[in-house]
Amino acid sequence: MKDVAATCLAFHRLPFWLCLLLLLPAGLRAQPRRNCGAMDHLEQQLQADPGMAYRMRQIEQNTETVAKSAFSGVPDRIVIPVVVHVVYRNEEENISDAQVRSQIRVLNEDFLRENPDSIYTPSEFLSVAAGSGISFQLANRDPQGKPTTGITRRRTHRVAFYSSDNGVKYEAMGGVDPWPTDQYLNIWVCNLGAGVLGYGQFPGGSSETDGVVIGYKYFGTQGPVVAPFNQGRTTTHEVGHWLNLRHIWGDGNCELDDLVDDTPAADRPHHGCETGAESCGGLSMIENFMDYTDDACMNLFTRGQAERMRALFAPTGARRMLLESPGIVVEAPPVAVLPPPARVEVQGVTAQTARVSWPPVAGAEAYRARLRPVGGTQWAERTFSHTFINLTYLQACTPYELEVASVGRGADPAAVSRATFQTTGCAEPVAPTELMAQLQGPDQASLSWRDLPGATGYRLQYKRAGSREVVTRDLQDNTFVVSGLRPGGRYLFRVRAFFGEERGPYSQVESFVAGQPAFVGTHRLEAGGGDYLRLHVQGAQMTVGYDIDEPAPVVIRLLDEQGQPLRTFDPFSVQAGSPFDLDLSGLGAAVRYFSLEDADGFVHLRRLGG
Ligand SMILES: [Zn+2]
Structure with a gap:
């Protein structure tokens, strides 16, 4: 304390009290101290x-x-x-x-x-x-x-x-x-x-x-x-x-x-x-x-x-x-009757998962839980030593009922605590996206679209441009092969999803020309324009410049006039900012298209030569 005061007297610029406050050990300032009365x-x-x-x-x-x-x-x-x-x-x-x-x-x-x-x-x-x-x-x-x-x-x-x-x-x-x-x-x-x-x-x-x-x-x-x-x-x-x-x-x-x-x-x-x-x-x-x-x-x-x-x-x-003292009476323990959990709580419900928990019951050795869709006939049943369950693989947009009983001496199996909940996924049904037509010959095309979560089926409609005849197909899958196409004809198609009883809206109409190269008419294509993908062919060697932020794997395919792959370069890593070379030897003049599928699954297409 003396030393501190002496130091403070030497600091003429600071007020003495302020100096003391700054230099005092923390323990002597605001630190609370025990005080017993x-x-x-x-x-x-x-x-x-x-x-x-x-x-x-x-x-x-x-x-x-x-x-x-x-x-x-x-x-x-x-x-x-x-x-x-x-x-x-x-x-x-x-x-x-x-x-x-x-x-x-x-x-x-x-x-x-x-x-x-x-x-x-x-x-x-x-x-x-x-x-x-x-x-x-x-x-x-x-x-x-x-x-x-x-x-x-x-x-x-x-x-x-x-x-x-x-x-x-x-x-x-x-x-x-x-x-x-x-x-x-x-x-x-x-x-x-x-x-x-x-x-x-x-x-x-x-x-x-x-x-x-x-x-x-x-x-x-x-x-x-x-x-x-x-x-x-x-x-x-x-x-x-x-x-x-x-x-x-x-x-x-x-x-x-x-x-x-x-x-x-x-x-x-x-x-x-x-x-x-x-x-x-x-x-x-x-x-x-x-x-x-x-x-x-x-x-x-x-x-x-x-x-x-x-x-x-x-x-x-x-x-x-x-x-x-008569203040504590030791009572004989009553005959144990083990109650079910006081309540069952369901939290974090998504389309496929939910977390179920309940407060522990004194004396319970374990808990028996069973679950089924409301109105279902089959219970799924299991015994747990802990007081929570992480449910997975539930059906979207489905009401479930759940019962939990205590297991142990004095437990009544019929005494259960109940909860009901409904999985999500019932929100506004959406339209399918990423429609794609892949030609499989002059008169055949495989149509596909992104599978929608919760969809129970699809309705596909297609027609030739200028024709009144619309073909409708109800499908389980998100692909369908159309045959009997007129080569060179332009075709339109659209699709909607079914969610159980509910039907979603139709997608945007996409189009393709029968008998023309692959991947036509879909918004996944980057065909034409843009210089982020640069190709230069000299002899049997192709140099590819592909602008990319970080190294990433890509799949490169060289296709013929019909869009059939002639050679596939399995996933290899492209370095950011570095052009790379491909060997075209043995392919002759058959190569018509260059296709690069990026890490996100998008296909970038270029027509080569004339
Ligand atoms: Zn004391």
Whole structure:
């Protein structure tokens, strides 16, 4: 800090304050810091309640006695019933049940050392890292013995609550009275003011206010939580206080201790994630849940901390009564009746595909799905272990029905979830395109056009120009060979597609002259004009210039007068900007046409010579 100030004084051009702001490490500027209200709250309670200090001394004595005792009477597994009071003024503060459950999950992972990030505990501390055997469960019975989710909700008029008046714990102050604090861990979630993330009450405090309070932005791992306090560790930390843990640095210098032997001494809290920080002559345990580091940095309690917490559940312990709580009733599981999925969703429907999904059913081993066109008689049936199907090869413009049933113990095969959907492809039927006539002799031509998706058939009409006689043919295919043509006669043809019952419009009329060279009369031809294709013949060698942007394969054919191929140069790559040579030897004067079929299937035709 001194160095920064000195540097800033040397910069005469910058205002001093601006210079300070620019040079200060980011961590000292806007970075949010953990701020726990538990110690201030303890101080305040000790002043207000003369009996509390005495009770806390008793609890310390119990902790020491239990630590020395071979038979402490502390059960291995301790389950604490929890009630979460959501006190909100707006919808954001009215956090979801899912957010509450995400916090309960974190508490259980952290206190049982089942947290996935326990793998990041530094090797120096692995020998003392420990689970506590303490777990947490949302109550399923309220104080009147009625079923409950373990979550209460109350709308309040208060913009924010403060630890100074404990207002969130009193109905009369806009909060919620606790459920009996010797039977439930009460957690209030609200908008906490004064920059405090949360505060927990130590054992020995007033039973009227016992529990922990957490800001709604720091509770759980989803919803409106904000980094770097979005992994539920604020509640782990405050419940640590509620279970009698002190801050790991003992809230003072190296002499002040957290009353736990296996945590290293420290003379200050650590913020952010000061990996490798040292304090009081040793490595600081910045990963401890009772430090002030960011959520992502924390990952352990120690064995000593676990024993200190567990001592509260000895027969003489301050929180022993929780073990007798009527807040959790373990019910015999009901006879399993496995329902079908709650719903079946169909998305991304095209002419041929659709994606089907359904929410998983608890207890289902698999799902049986079956599909058929609406009104069909045959179901297509299959069993899936996952909860989605990508349907393919559907018929265009067809309504389908679909049923999904759960498979597993207690499943009723007749109980299904249904969905119907219709494939696309029914849009305005279109006319066939790319009509082509390929001459197959003086009096015969093969007519073809691009096959249309969804077309069930075609109607072809053709006639000789000047004649009234129109020939109509209904076809399954997109080709038809016309014979008996009059050589030299000009013919017109057009075609329309059928889509089941529906008929599309006729195509444009195309024409060809019977007995003349191939590929006549179609818009795929580039015959004549344009210098993008340049041919130069000298002796038996032809040099071809073909303008192209990128190298691409082409097929070149040399044709006779009737359009019959004399030689085909199978696909070979043409380089951009490089003319290439073809060998014409042995073909004599029969070559009349040069044809180049490009990578897109278009044919470019040139007549050679006269
Ligand atoms: Zn704290």
